[in-house]
Amino acid sequence: MLLSLLRSGGDIDITQIIIQIFACAFVVFCTAPVHEFAHAFIAYKLGDGTAKLKGRLTINPFAHINWFGALMILLVGFGYAEPVPVNVRNVKMKNKKVGMALIALAGPLSNLLMAFISMLFMVLTVKFFDMDNLFAFSAYLFFQIVTLININLAVFNLIPVPPLDGSRILFAVLPTKYYFTIMKYERYISLAIMLLLFTGILSEPLSMLTAKVYEFFASILINIL
DSSP, rough: HHHHHHHHHHHOOOHHHHHHHHHHIIIIIIHHHHHHHHHHHHHHHTTTOHHHHTTTTSSSSSGOOOOOHHHHHHHSOOOOOOOOOOOOOOGGGGSSHHHHHHHHHHHHHHHHHHHHHHHHHHHHHHHHHHHHSSHHHHHHHHHHHHHHHHHHHHHTTSSSSTTOOOOOTTTSSSSSHHHHHTTTTTHHHHHHHHHHHHHHEEEEHHHHHHHHHHHHHHHHHHOHH
């Protein structure tokens, strides 16, 4: 995102920077809350009201925002909101690990859905408007960035390491003793992930995965429209 744009060198397009900032703000305040709400909603439906009691069963962005995670979205395109609290013991499923996996999966799936919807608007903009028009091009770029960030968030959160959603999905297949052994190092793993993102070591392979999902969504919409 912004860091990669600044690292690219050459003339900096102020218009593109402004659109990126607005797109990132839209994700932070409008789509990232949906990700956390999805976790809270599925947890509630499965019998765990912890998130509801904590005021997290809402799309109000200020109930979910994590300012450092928001800054990461702006700078590197990968980030997070405040994690929703879940008590797996309250889940009314015989297999609680599967219940936890479903709760965890809800967030990334919501991002993929929002990415698809955003790409739909992007494709419609190209279809019905002249791209030589500054407003139309700006709208196209806005929807493109929103699409990419939402796919980024889905891909990023599916990494099977704590504290990301992928670790909760891994919990469904990993023996409990091994899972909690890994969880002991959650803080150190989190710091390592942030360092790898800011240096570009991790963001590059994740961006490749994002590109594959982006191309897949584009092929669907182009065939439909």
